Amino acid sequence: xxxxxxxxxxxxxxxxxxxxxxxxxxxxxxxxxxxxxxxxxxxxxxxxxxxxxxxxxxxxxxxxxxxxxxxxxxxxxxxxxxxxxxxxxxxxxxxxxxxxxxxxxxxxxxxxxxxxxxxxxxxxxxxxxxxxxxxxxxxxxxxxxxxxxxxxxxxxxxxxxxxxxxxxxxxxxxxxxxxxxxxxxxxxxxxxxxxxxxxxxxxxxxxxxxxxxxxxxxxxxxxxxxxxxxxxxxxxxxxxxxxxxxxxxxxxxxxxxxxxxxxxxxxxxxxxxxxxxxxxxxxxxxxxxxxxxxxxxxxxxxxxxxxxxxxxxxxxxxxxxxxxxxxx
Numbered sequence: 001x002x003x004x005x006x007x008x009x010x011x012x013x014x015x016x017x018x019x020x021x022x023x024x025x026x027x028x029x030x031x032x033x034x035x036x037x038x039x040x041x042x043x044x045x046x047x048x049x050x051x052x053x054x055x056x057x058x059x060x061x062x063x064x065x066x067x068x069x070x071x072x073x074x075x076x077x078x079x080x081x082x083x084x085x086x087x088x089x090x091x092x093x094x095x096x097x098x099x100x101x102x103x104x105x106x107x108x109x110x111x112x113x114x115x116x117x118x119x120x121x122x123x124x125x126x127x128x129x130x131x132x133x134x135x136x137x138x139x140x141x142x143x144x145x146x147x148x149x150x151x152x153x154x155x156x157x158x159x160x161x162x163x164x165x166x167x168x169x170x171x172x173x174x175x176x177x178x179x180x181x182x183x184x185x186x187x188x189x190x191x192x193x194x195x196x197x198x199x200x201x202x203x204x205x206x207x208x209x210x211x212x213x214x215x216x217x218x219x220x221x222x223x224x225x226x227x228x229x230x231x232x233x234x235x236x237x238x239x240x241x242x243x244x245x246x247x248x249x250x251x252x253x254x255x256x257x258x259x260x261x262x263x264x265x266x267x268x269x270x271x272x273x274x275x276x277x278x279x280x281x282x283x284x285x286x287x288x289x290x291x292x293x294x295x296x297x298x299x300x301x302x303x304x305x306x307x308x309x310x311x312x313x314x315x316x317x318x319x320x321x322x323x324x325x326x327x328x
Contacts, residue, residue: 010031013063091171211251
């Protein structure tokens with residue numbers, strides 16, 4: 001399997017003005033990369049900037065600064081026809097399959113729309129492609145004439161996946177793709193995504209607030225807090241030996257299957273700081289059980305610790321005394 005980089009971002013920033021000089025710091029210098037055929041899970045609490053980052057990758061919003069490259073092409077400079085071509089290479093699976101599908105259209109019309117927009121093949125070839133996709137996601141050709149309200153939640157999400165695959169993208173952005181589904185069918189949809197990724201050599205950016213879910217689908221994990229990535233590494237390493245206290249707190253919040261399995265400590269307590277008025281130093285310090293005096297003075301850089309794990313924490317990467325306090 002090729003390990004060429006499909007997506008790369010460097011210091012991506014997006015702030016939303018809300019009046020006067022105030023602004024919401026949604027994405028604060030995010031750098032990450034996804035290789036061909038790889039699944040990167042982006043996890044964090046609601047409001048940490050995951051969906052804002054996804055919109056930048058999709059070309060639905062433009063960053064204030066930084067770089068985002070897809071297949072080697074700089075996305076921030078694309079306009080018109082170039083942006084239109086980019087959207088063929090990256091497609092999105094939405095959180096709520098009900099609101100993301102047109103209730104007036106049949107399944108065939110929904111999956112065929114991207115093929116019509118890009119004028120792919122003849123009408124007969126498009127129909128054949130639609131029926132093949134419906135079969136590939138486990139619906140079958142007999143669903144072609146059904147409307148979304150005639151399907152279950154899991155079937156609607158399968159339909160959304162078929163639509164996302166219509167143009168044979170290189171990167172799929174899955175924004176909370178199973179959080180709106182019943183627990184009993186989440187595993188089916190996750191297994192489907194993994195099978196399709198392997199069959200088509202897709203790259204997958206899997207966004208979730210549930211760190212327990214990503215263990216089943218991802219090769220690597222990036223943990224996001226208040227617009228910044230604060231830890232990243234191989235999934236097994238991050239979930240079994242978290243280096244950042246925030247990552248540990250997320251893992252402690254995962255429900256335990258048996259009452260006898262005690263928690264090492266309480267899950268995360270309190271709320272994140274305001275994304276409008278970011279604190280000096282580490283933004284997690286007021287919720288951190290091991291915060292030190294230095295955490296209020298210096299913003300920890302995301303860099304390798306002594307074991308090679310990429311983490312932004314003063315416990316993992318002690319600050320040098322000659323450094324000056326940093327501000328956002």
